[in-house]
Amino acid sequence: MSLLVVGSVAFDALETPYGKVERTLGGAATYFAIAASFFTRVHLVGVVGDDFSEEDAAIFRGRRVDLAGLERAKGRTFFWAGRYTADMNDRVTLATELNVFATFNPKLPAAYRDSAYIFLANIDPVLQLRVLQQTRRRPKLVALDTMNYWIERTPAELRETLKHTQVLMINDAETRQLAIEHNLLRAAAHIRRMGPRTLVIKRGEHGAMMVHNGSVFAVPAFPLEEVRDPTGAGDSFAGGFMGYLASSGRTDAANLRRAMVYGSVLGSFAVERFGLDRLRTLKRAEIQARARHFWQLTRFRL
Amino acid sequence: MSLLVVGSVAFDALETPYGKVERTLGGAATYFAIAASFFTRVHLVGVVGDDFSEEDAAIFRGRRVDLAGLERAKGRTFFWAGRYTADMNDRVTLATELNVFATFNPKLPAAYRDSAYIFLANIDPVLQLRVLQQTRRRPKLVALDTMNYWIERTPAELRETLKHTQVLMINDAETRQLAIEHNLLRAAAHIRRMGPRTLVIKRGEHGAMMVHNGSVFAVPAFPLEEVRDPTGAGDSFAGGFMGYLASSGRTDAANLRRAMVYGSVLGSFAVERFGLDRLRTLKRAEIQARARHFWQLTRFRL
Numbered sequence: 001m002s003l004l005v006v007g008s009v010a011f012d013a014l015e016t017p018y019g020k021v022e023r024t025l026g027g028a029a030t031y032f033a034i035a036a037s038f039f040t041r042v043h044l045v046g047v048v049g050d051d052f053s054e055e056d057a058a059i060f061r062g063r064r065v066d067l068a069g070l071e072r073a074k075g076r077t078f079f080w081a082g083r084y085t086a087d088m089n090d091r092v093t094l095a096t097e098l099n100v101f102a103t104f105n106p107k108l109p110a111a112y113r114d115s116a117y118i119f120l121a122n123i124d125p126v127l128q129l130r131v132l133q134q135t136r137r138r139p140k141l142v143a144l145d146t147m148n149y150w151i152e153r154t155p156a157e158l159r160e161t162l163k164h165t166q167v168l169m170i171n172d173a174e175t176r177q178l179a180i181e182h183n184l185l186r187a188a189a190h191i192r193r194m195g196p197r198t199l200v201i202k203r204g205e206h207g208a209m210m211v212h213n214g215s216v217f218a219v220p221a222f223p224l225e226e227v228r229d230p231t232g233a234g235d236s237f238a239g240g241f242m243g244y245l246a247s248s249g250r251t252d253a254a255n256l257r258r259a260m261v262y263g264s265v266l267g268s269f270a271v272e273r274f275g276l277d278r279l280r281t282l283k284r285a286e287i288q289a290r291a292r293h294f295w296q297l298t299r300f301r302l
Numbered sequence: 303m304s305l306l307v308v309g310s311v312a313f314d315a316l317e318t319p320y321g322k323v324e325r326t327l328g329g330a331a332t333y334f335a336i337a338a339s340f341f342t343r344v345h346l347v348g349v350v351g352d353d354f355s356e357e358d359a360a361i362f363r364g365r366r367v368d369l370a371g372l373e374r375a376k377g378r379t380f381f382w383a384g385r386y387t388a389d390m391n392d393r394v395t396l397a398t399e400l401n402v403f404a405t406f407n408p409k410l411p412a413a414y415r416d417s418a419y420i421f422l423a424n425i426d427p428v429l430q431l432r433v434l435q436q437t438r439r440r441p442k443l444v445a446l447d448t449m450n451y452w453i454e455r456t457p458a459e460l461r462e463t464l465k466h467t468q469v470l471m472i473n474d475a476e477t478r479q480l481a482i483e484h485n486l487l488r489a490a491a492h493i494r495r496m497g498p499r500t501l502v503i504k505r506g507e508h509g510a511m512m513v514h515n516g517s518v519f520a521v522p523a524f525p526l527e528e529v530r531d532p533t534g535a536g537d538s539f540a541g542g543f544m545g546y547l548a549s550s551g552r553t554d555a556a557n558l559r560r561a562m563v564y565g566s567v568l569g570s571f572a573v574e575r576f577g578l579d580r581l582r583t584l585k586r587a588e589i590q591a592r593a594r595h596f597w598q599l600t601r602f603r604l
Binding site: 087186206215225299301 | 484485486511562
């Protein structure tokens with residue numbers, strides 16, 4: 001079924017203990033779309049500046065990513081520069097230049113307005129709501145990412161958008177901040193009352209946890225010998241999660257669990273190399289093999 | 303099969319956001335023995351002072367804990383006072399009074415010298431080795447806990463003791479410190495070369511991970527609405543783990559995975575109330591029910 005993502009397309013400058021790149025394609029919608037396109041066709045809504053070349057768009061070619069909703073605006077593309085500490089657990093933002101993203105006002109092409117599955121990447125909740133208002137029929141599933149900035153600055157707007165959201169995908173610190181509750185189970189119950197019946201908590205090297213209708217599912221992070229660049233891990237997770245759901249067309253509990261595994265698989269591949277380098281060469285068969293590896297990693301019999 | 307634990311029996315003063323106790327029975331060997339006794343008979347070797355009364359020993363009564371190796375010395379019992387921060391992730395030691403524990407020299411009663419399963423709780427590695435030297439035949443499985451203090455102060459002695467250890471059970475910070483390697487997979491490979499073929503990494507609210515012969519198994523922490531007191535969680539985990547192994551008499555990979563689950567079950571119960579209060583009232587059927595709950599928590603089908 002049709003999958004729509006709305007979010008940033010950006011250029012990133014990245015620095016980790018494993019190296020440095022000055023300018024590489026990034027942004028939440030980019031990671032999401034590439035990851036999800038292994039499972040289904042993705043409609044991408046975002047904005048780039050006139051520095052975004054045909055060469056930059058090459059990564060989408062030959063993939064099931066539809067760029068009809070990628071607006072070209074006058075000015076420069078969103079730019080983000082960040083550095084990771086030695087243990088990869090902290091990241092320092094060195095620069096955020098919104099550029100054309102500052103006046104981004106997402107417009108859904110007519111063909112996107114019937115999207116059954118929608119992922120609202122981390123942007124202003126007012127814009128996220130505006131996306132939903134442009135749909136022609138009620139989507140089957142809306143998933144949303146957000147961050148401390150919006151939780152602090154636009155709490156009312158975020159609350160309004162959450163009312164129309166079925167899946168909230170955030171990290172544990174954001175969960176605690178949004179619910180004003182340290183315990184994640186109780187936080188999940190608070191968030192359930194805000195709208196989303198499903199909460200997906202991304203915990204980086206500690207894996208991910210889902211609370212769906214009060215039932216908890218936990219999946220560990222894939223043990224990797226090298227994590228070279230954590231950028232885009234969460235958006236790749238979201239892409240694997242939503243891509244799998246949209247391709248299967250079902251949102252029952254068992255399928256949501258499988259989606260958690262495929263999300264974890266895509267997130268684990270994303271961090272193996274810099275930027276989009278690993279997703280660029282990834283094969284469907286590798287995804288399936290790693291999903292089976294996740295099963296090995298967690299299975300036991302009583 | 304026979305299970306032996308050597309470690310501290312102590313009085314604890316505890317303070318968490320949920321309350322405060324001035325003096326309650328604690329110590330690694332105590333938590334371990336109570337937890338393991340749900341599965342098998344436990345021989346306890348430790349030392350207490352003359353302030354340790356019959357009333358204090360009452361918790362062991364009616365359980366499969368043999369106290370023939372619990373030495374009574376002149377002086378006061380080991381005392382520890384600690385306070386946990388609001389999020390339970392940090393603990394501040396307010397007092398450590400070794401008392402009779404300062405001159406502890408573990409002596410195995412004759413009946414304990416054939417123990418097949420041995421848990422060396424966190425004490426001086428020189429004493430841990432001395433325990434093993436008193437055994438009459440090669441134990442089937444020796445598991446060891448240690449901490450940053452011994453890793454820093456007595457690295458050579460710890461290395462020597464590790465040569466005779468099959469399972470090392472420590473937390474992730476200790477793993478990284480011992481191996482001088484941040485990545486847990488690579489750290490596990492280093493530690494494998496020191497002796498233990500199995501590494502169990504305890505990660506608190508993030509669960510536990512086992513690397514056994516290069517194969518990884520991960521189990522999440524049990525999601526609890528209230529964690530009232532984390533004291534003894536790791537030793538209760540070790541008790542569940544070793545108690546299950548000793549009761550089954552097998553140390554193959556599948557059984558080690560089940561032991562990880564039973565360890566997690568006992569650890570999760572321990573933190574529900576203060577000190578030993580929850581283990582005190584725990585029933586075998588509750589353990590089995592929670593083990594099944596762990597299965598529910600992690601299962602998925604591809």
